Amino acid sequence: xxxxxxxxxxxxxxxxxxxxxxxxxxxxxxxxxxxxxxxxxxxxxxxxxxxxxxxxxxxxxxxxxxxxxxxxxxxxxxxxxxxxxxxxxxxxxxxxxxxxxxxxxxxxxxxxxxxxxxxxxxxxxxxxxxxxxxxxxxxxxxxxxxxxxxxxxxxxxxxxxxxxxxxxxxxxxxxxxxxxxxxxxxxxxxxxxxxxxxxxxxxxxxxxxxxxxxxxxxxxxxxxxxxxxxxxxxxxxxxxxxxxxxxxxxxxxxxxxxxxxxxxxxxxxxxxxxxxxxxxxxxxxxxxxxxxxxxxxxxxxxxxxxxxxxxxxxxxxxxxxxxxxxxxxxxxxxxxxxxxxxxxxxxxxxxxxxxxxxxxxxxxxxxxxxxxxxxxxxxxxxxxxxxxxxxxxxxxxxx
Numbered sequence: 001x002x003x004x005x006x007x008x009x010x011x012x013x014x015x016x017x018x019x020x021x022x023x024x025x026x027x028x029x030x031x032x033x034x035x036x037x038x039x040x041x042x043x044x045x046x047x048x049x050x051x052x053x054x055x056x057x058x059x060x061x062x063x064x065x066x067x068x069x070x071x072x073x074x075x076x077x078x079x080x081x082x083x084x085x086x087x088x089x090x091x092x093x094x095x096x097x098x099x100x101x102x103x104x105x106x107x108x109x110x111x112x113x114x115x116x117x118x119x120x121x122x123x124x125x126x127x128x129x130x131x132x133x134x135x136x137x138x139x140x141x142x143x144x145x146x147x148x149x150x151x152x153x154x155x156x157x158x159x160x161x162x163x164x165x166x167x168x169x170x171x172x173x174x175x176x177x178x179x180x181x182x183x184x185x186x187x188x189x190x191x192x193x194x195x196x197x198x199x200x201x202x203x204x205x206x207x208x209x210x211x212x213x214x215x216x217x218x219x220x221x222x223x224x225x226x227x228x229x230x231x232x233x234x235x236x237x238x239x240x241x242x243x244x245x246x247x248x249x250x251x252x253x254x255x256x257x258x259x260x261x262x263x264x265x266x267x268x269x270x271x272x273x274x275x276x277x278x279x280x281x282x283x284x285x286x287x288x289x290x291x292x293x294x295x296x297x298x299x300x301x302x303x304x305x306x307x308x309x310x311x312x313x314x315x316x317x318x319x320x321x322x323x324x325x326x327x328x329x330x331x332x333x334x335x336x337x338x339x340x341x342x343x344x345x346x347x348x349x350x351x352x353x354x355x356x357x358x359x360x361x362x363x364x365x366x367x368x369x370x371x372x373x374x375x376x377x378x379x380x381x382x383x384x385x386x387x388x389x390x391x392x393x394x395x396x397x398x399x
Contacts, residue, residue, distance in 0.1 A: 006050040007074055009043050014082050014103065020090045030095065037099050044106040047071075048113050055118070068121040072114050076129045079107040083130050104131065124183035136185050140172050143192040156232065160211045160225070164195070167222050187266055191218055207236070208256050216260050219267045221275040230282055244345065247290040254283045254375065284372065291347035318358040325365055327385045328357065329374035334385075347371060 005011070013036065016022055028036075051071055058064050085091060086100050108131055115122065128136065148165045152158045168188060194214055208216070215225060233253055240246045262276040272278075321328055329350075335341045336349050343349045354367035 004050075006047045007071075007078065009039070010047070010078060010103075010107075011074075013040070014078050014085070018082060018085050018091065018100065018103075020085065020088045025090060025096060033095055033099055037102050040099070040102050040106050044110055047110055051114070061121075065121045068114065068118040069123060069126075072111070072122055072126065075107055075111050075114065076127065079104065079111065079129045079131060082107070108132075122182075124186065125181050128180050128182055128185055133180060133185075136189075137172055140168070140185075140188055140192065143189075143196070144168055144172070147192065147195055154210075157211050159228065160215070163222075163225050163228060164215075164220075167224060168192075187218075187268065190266075191220070191268075194218065206256050207232075207253060208260055213260060216257075216262050216275055216279075219262050219264065219275050221268050221272045221278065223272070226275060226278055229279065243290055243294045247287065247294065247345070250283070250287055250290060254287065257283065258376065280376075284375070287375070291345055294345040295347055318356055318363065320358050320360065322360065323385065323388060324359060324381070325362070325370050326373045326378065326381045327388070328359075329370045330377055330381060330385045331389070332370075333374035350374075 017036075018025065051067075054067055055064060058067060082100060082103050086097075086104070091097060091100055111129065111132070144165055147161060150161070152161060168191075172188070195211075198210060198214055212229065233250070236253070237246045237249045240249050257279060260276070262274060264274055267274070323331070332350060332353060333346065336343070336346045341349060343352070350367040350371040354365050354370050357365055359365070
């Protein structure tokens, strides 16, 4: 591998010649400045050519990745440095300002060359340079204004768009070139692109259709949006008459939500949990709260005492089931929701039935754990439970 430093001339020019603390640029003649301007363009081409040569001299991906990232980070550093120098009063004269503009333009060209040609070897967590950030901010602001001016029919959609516009506007403007990364920029660009394609018929096939579905898929884990989503669920369930109806409504929303997919590889805020993780926890705690509230609302608490007593009496006399706890949970929940068996709550059904059951692997089962498992079903458990029920159907037909 070549040991020379291809950016040496530009490095010295920016860090030494155009450094107000180290050199007096006023001593440079017009001829000197003209030569510098010409050499900047020449050096830019030399750097690009050198990168091509080094690239083709390497065979290992790890070495190529290191090479490209070294060029990329060095160019960003030099670009930021010369932009900072541009603010110094010493460099405000027309002739010097013109050369600095040429240097910035050449560095921008080199940066674009590296990013366009070798993008597969770059890290998305690299900081975005100031010049690129200015362009990205302008582009994102235009898209955000377009989204802001778009007319939505559904009141909920209007509120969601207002949240998105407000949050993204602050994020775009507040981040500096030393903080925002390419990954964050690409996330915002992709999100705004997808938001632009969301249909607005004014009709929802379900609660999570449209904007909710998109934002959850994109892992838009913004606390303001998550709180709004929860508030909407609470507002909807509160319209139901009693706790049983509220629980059924909440379970319906949870079933719809559980079927949504969220991309864990992307995120709006890397410091926060995935949006599905946060909302899934909220649903589970809210469902558990309503179930306990329903249980305690019944006056016949003696039933619970007798049930607890029967559990201890029948501890050594249980019915063994070949299904796993997850699979049994699906069968019991299906029996409850299809109203084949009825009780004052699903929690009560599990509490009454599960203590009498065991598996070949486990004698004492937790009704609370089994009930929780019924809400998050894996495809394999569904298949096994369905096959078990089909075997029962076959036997019934043969009676």
